Amino acid sequence: MIIQTKEISKKFGEFIALDKITFEVEKGEVVVLIGPSGSGKSTLLRCLNGLEKIDSGEIVIDGIKLDKDKKNIHKVKEEIGMVFQEFNLFPHLTVSGNLCLAQEIVRKRNKSDSEKISLELLDKVGLMNKKDSFPNQLSGGQQQRVAIARALAMNPKIMLFDEPTSALDPEMIGEVLEVMKNLAREGMTMLVVTHEIGFAREVANRIIFMDQGRIIEEGKTENILNSPQNPRTIAFLSKVLK
Amino acid sequence: MPLNEIFNWISHQLQILKNIFIFLAPAIPMTIKLTLIAFALALLLGLFVGIARLSHRGLIKTLSKIYVDVLRGIPLLVQIFFIYFGLGKILNLDRFLAGVIAIGVCYSAYLAEIIRAGIQAIHKGQYQAALSLGMTRYKTMRYVILPQSFRIIIPPVANEFIASLKDSSLVSIIGLRELTRAGREYYSQYFVDFQTWLVVGIIYLAMTLSLSRLVSYLEKKFKVHGYGISH
Numbered sequence: 001m002i003i004q005t006k007e008i009s010k011k012f013g014e015f016i017a018l019d020k021i022t023f024e025v026e027k028g029e030v031v032v033l034i035g036p037s038g039s040g041k042s043t044l045l046r047c048l049n050g051l052e053k054i055d056s057g058e059i060v061i062d063g064i065k066l067d068k069d070k071k072n073i074h075k076v077k078e079e080i081g082m083v084f085q086e087f088n089l090f091p092h093l094t095v096s097g098n099l100c101l102a103q104e105i106v107r108k109r110n111k112s113d114s115e116k117i118s119l120e121l122l123d124k125v126g127l128m129n130k131k132d133s134f135p136n137q138l139s140g141g142q143q144q145r146v147a148i149a150r151a152l153a154m155n156p157k158i159m160l161f162d163e164p165t166s167a168l169d170p171e172m173i174g175e176v177l178e179v180m181k182n183l184a185r186e187g188m189t190m191l192v193v194t195h196e197i198g199f200a201r202e203v204a205n206r207i208i209f210m211d212q213g214r215i216i217e218e219g220k221t222e223n224i225l226n227s228p229q230n231p232r233t234i235a236f237l238s239k240v241l242k
Numbered sequence: 243m244p245l246n247e248i249f250n251w252i253s254h255q256l257q258i259l260k261n262i263f264i265f266l267a268p269a270i271p272m273t274i275k276l277t278l279i280a281f282a283l284a285l286l287l288g289l290f291v292g293i294a295r296l297s298h299r300g301l302i303k304t305l306s307k308i309y310v311d312v313l314r315g316i317p318l319l320v321q322i323f324f325i326y327f328g329l330g331k332i333l334n335l336d337r338f339l340a341g342v343i344a345i346g347v348c349y350s351a352y353l354a355e356i357i358r359a360g361i362q363a364i365h366k367g368q369y370q371a372a373l374s375l376g377m378t379r380y381k382t383m384r385y386v387i388l389p390q391s392f393r394i395i396i397p398p399v400a401n402e403f404i405a406s407l408k409d410s411s412l413v414s415i416i417g418l419r420e421l422t423r424a425g426r427e428y429y430s431q432y433f434v435d436f437q438t439w440l441v442v443g444i445i446y447l448a449m450t451l452s453l454s455r456l457v458s459y460l461e462k463k464f465k466v467h468g469y470g471i472s473h
Contacts, residue, residue: 090371101385
């Protein structure tokens, strides 16, 4: 088990974002999180990599318990890569600079090593020719692919995706999903919050359906998509699958 | 009026202006030196206080707010008096040092707010991306947030610099021989008040106008690097 959560809860003031969430992810699994807005999917991802602190419960990532110990939080952050809906590339650096920065100041690699790794990753996402461009010179799809490469440059064991294609124009969704599918086929452990059911059908091992901070139903992809059991799951899927 | 008389009068006036300028010129470096060193101090202090204003630790946050409120709430002239006549007599400060400290500390409060706003202007997602790449808060500030803030705050910081150049004239009150003081000395000796202050004003204007042009140039230069919102 590379991710294990035990009854994690999180409140924002009076609003219950997560209500005793318990689940596990195995190494190499691709798990897709679906659910309506406000169901806690993004909050869950942010709690897993330490961007948000849980109020109660336990999170264990690759044997490391995520608690108040700052050293542990850092170790976990280095094991997990995250891709955001708004890309969040660093606008004052080139594409190459974006990929190299964390490598050099966090992993302490030297310039030539980090540049070599950056080029390999850019090649992988099909953007080697853009290495000296600035983020605002790229399209949304290109920026997101760079963001994926940037997260991969830290050699994470787990990749979290928070609605990676929701801010993209339809023509560009495909190129990003393609990169993500290749990543899944290479055996990366992935936890993806998305509305792209087609993506889930193709590469997800499991689907988790969340609503109002709780896991309503989870199971193998085919089972959830073809024969959902819980009425709320059925209602949600019928709206999404149209 | 005969042309000859007008010509003589103009020539006489220009001679007066020239004499004033020659008298004032040696005091100009003092004005520039005072402003540069005071503003450097203001930037250093302002950076610390500006970041402190955003601290998670309540004590640091509160102390920095008090610092900013007090220094922005008292006239600079009064602060100059306080530092030279008050603190200065205890610590035996000379006029120049007192002037530097007074302007530096006062302006640091204004710069702190500008820097704070510049940091807060950066999209939260930048922090989240940096933190999820494993960067500490300090590294995030240093490599991701502050470099972006820097470009945003250049115009207001430059304007504060120009303001501090003008405010350096207040230090004349404690007897430091900068430009305004020199003007008062000339006036009290030769009683050509209109011409004296005309020349003093023109010299300040020449400095502030050339600084404004430099600021415009800097603003354009930093725009070239393709900084823009990434989404």
